[in-house]
Amino acid sequence: MSGINYSEKIPNNVNLANDRTLQRALEHWQPHFLDWWQHLGPRDFQTADVYLRTATSVDAEGWATYGAVKMPEYRWGIFLADPVADRKIGFGDNMGQPAWQQVPGEFRSTLRRLIVTQGDTEPASVEQQRLLGHTCPSLYDLRNLFQVNVEEGRHLWAMVYLLHAYFGRDGREEAEELLARHSGDADKPRILTTFNEPISDWLSFYCFTYFTDRDGKYQLKSLAESAFDPLSRTCRFMLTEEAHHMFVGETGIGRVVKRTLEVMKELGTEDPAKIRAAGAVDLPLLQKYLNFWCSSSLDLFGSEVSSNSAANFANGLKGRPDESQYEDHVLRAAQFKLETPKGVEDVPMLNALNEVMRASYLKDCEIGLKRWNRAIERAGYSLRLQLPSPHFRRSIGAWVNAPVTPESRIIPREEYDKRLYEWIPSEQDRAFVRSLMQRVSEPGKMAGWIAPPERGINNLPVEYEYVHLA
Ligand SMILES: [Fe+2]
Numbered sequence: 001m002s003g004i005n006y007s008e009k010i011p012n013n014v015n016l017a018n019d020r021t022l023q024r025a026l027e028h029w030q031p032h033f034l035d036w037w038q039h040l041g042p043r044d045f046q047t048a049d050v051y052l053r054t055a056t057s058v059d060a061e062g063w064a065t066y067g068a069v070k071m072p073e074y075r076w077g078i079f080l081a082d083p084v085a086d087r088k089i090g091f092g093d094n095m096g097q098p099a100w101q102q103v104p105g106e107f108r109s110t111l112r113r114l115i116v117t118q119g120d121t122e123p124a125s126v127e128q129q130r131l132l133g134h135t136c137p138s139l140y141d142l143r144n145l146f147q148v149n150v151e152e153g154r155h156l157w158a159m160v161y162l163l164h165a166y167f168g169r170d171g172r173e174e175a176e177e178l179l180a181r182h183s184g185d186a187d188k189p190r191i192l193t194t195f196n197e198p199i200s201d202w203l204s205f206y207c208f209t210y211f212t213d214r215d216g217k218y219q220l221k222s223l224a225e226s227a228f229d230p231l232s233r234t235c236r237f238m239l240t241e242e243a244h245h246m247f248v249g250e251t252g253i254g255r256v257v258k259r260t261l262e263v264m265k266e267l268g269t270e271d272p273a274k275i276r277a278a279g280a281v282d283l284p285l286l287q288k289y290l291n292f293w294c295s296s297s298l299d300l301f302g303s304e305v306s307s308n309s310a311a312n313f314a315n316g317l318k319g320r321p322d323e324s325q326y327e328d329h330v331l332r333a334a335q336f337k338l339e340t341p342k343g344v345e346d347v348p349m350l351n352a353l354n355e356v357m358r359a360s361y362l363k364d365c366e367i368g369l370k371r372w373n374r375a376i377e378r379a380g381y382s383l384r385l386q387l388p389s390p391h392f393r394r395s396i397g398a399w400v401n402a403p404v405t406p407e408s409r410i411i412p413r414e415e416y417d418k419r420l421y422e423w424i425p426s427e428q429d430r431a432f433v434r435s436l437m438q439r440v441s442e443p444g445k446m447a448g449w450i451a452p453p454e455r456g457i458n459n460l461p462v463e464y465e466y467v468h469l470a
């Protein structure tokens with residue numbers, strides 16, 4: 001079951017050839033996808049040979065094979081994790097009953113919405129990043145960008161498969177709409193705000209893969225718990241791909257920190273102006289980028305109190321990430337102490353699940369900060385990078401527009417407005433970062449604002465020509 005059939009037009013491990021109608025429908029969608037990729041995928045690199053990994057099977061041993069591929073020829077396909085025999089629903093009011101192999105009628109539109117919302121983010125991020133190739137800091141980084149991009153394209157395939165296979169005509173229409181909405185489009189924008197922000201510099205790209213792809217990881221983890229088994233299996237395989245995206249973010253920011261520390265040492269200064277003059281990213285500037293992308297990604301989890309998330313959990317559609325780590329999987333009697341600007345409120349746990357998810361996400365976000373701060377400490381500096389308060393700069397939920405500092409202090413609105421650009425990048429900061437973005441495309445060379453990676457891809461040296469520009 002886990003082997004992937006590459007002899008078909010659409011690589012898959014779901015026996016697509018056995019369902020002619022579905023196969024035909026997806027083969028009809030395929031050229032629309034390729035057309036979208038040509039027009040809104042990475043700009044100007046469609047004929048380059050890129051050292052990419054492709055899934056060959058969904059088990060641990062055969063995950064990937066590496067080789068030079070022109071991106072439009074990447075074998076996008078449909079890969080589901082192997083089924084778990086006799087899988088039971090693991091949470092909610094129907095806990096213990098058999099997982100669903102088909103969509104129950106009463107949850108059809110909600111499940112479709114969940115799948116469409118997840119699916120919409122995948123091509124959106126490719127669109128947001130489509131100009132980044134022009135300013136890559138190295139061929140190694142360029143290859144990583146494209147790896148992330150083709151995999152987000154495959155994640156779109158994953159969601160489109162579910163829509164086609166289980167939602168009939170509505171699903172096919174939604175699949176077309178996923179290619180019709182575009183990031184930042186005035187008339188047909190992507191569904192979620194964060195996915196309409198252009199990503200025009202590599203510091204933002206690393207922050208996006210660190211914070212926003214990690215939101216993706218948590219969404220996928222909660223959908224991997226779903227009673228709807230095909231969704232669960234799809235998300236479980238997507239999570240193995242997602243890990244690489246977070247690796248790109250964490251090591252990318254780590255390499256920026258490393259380079260900045262070298263410059264600080266060389267110059268014998270912590271003065272941001274001098275560090276910038278030397279062409280590196282001063283740590284307070286990096287902190288502003290972390291504040292911006294972390295706060296923006298926190299909104300993606302939704303309102304602190306949500307009757308939708310309560311219903312989705314009770315009905316078995318969407319669980320908590322790593323549901324098995326909890327003892328109570330029904331939550332009908334549990335309460336949650338929710339912090340609001342007016343003080344702590346008791347709310348039913350079922351209604352506070354977005355907040356529960358946000359908290360475990362933030363814990364996961366700490367991992368990279370610990371690593372980066374260790375490097376700063378070893379270099380002998382006292383500054384520490386931090387995650388902003390989850391109440392800082394929120395644009396939905398209990399803390400919407402509350403004037404809270406990154407250190408979690410509520411301050412007068414006027415002071416907040418005056419000081420905002422002490423905490424997030426100002427136009428000047430962004431212009432400086434943009435000025436650093438010069439393409440470096442000689443094998444093994446790095447831009448001056450970032451250190452080389454510790455190792456190359458798939459045991460190849462860092463100097464390997466990861467992208468051959470045709
Ligand atoms: Fe994704």
Ligand SMILES: [Fe+2]
Pocket residue numbers: 152213216242245
């Ligand atoms: Fe991702």
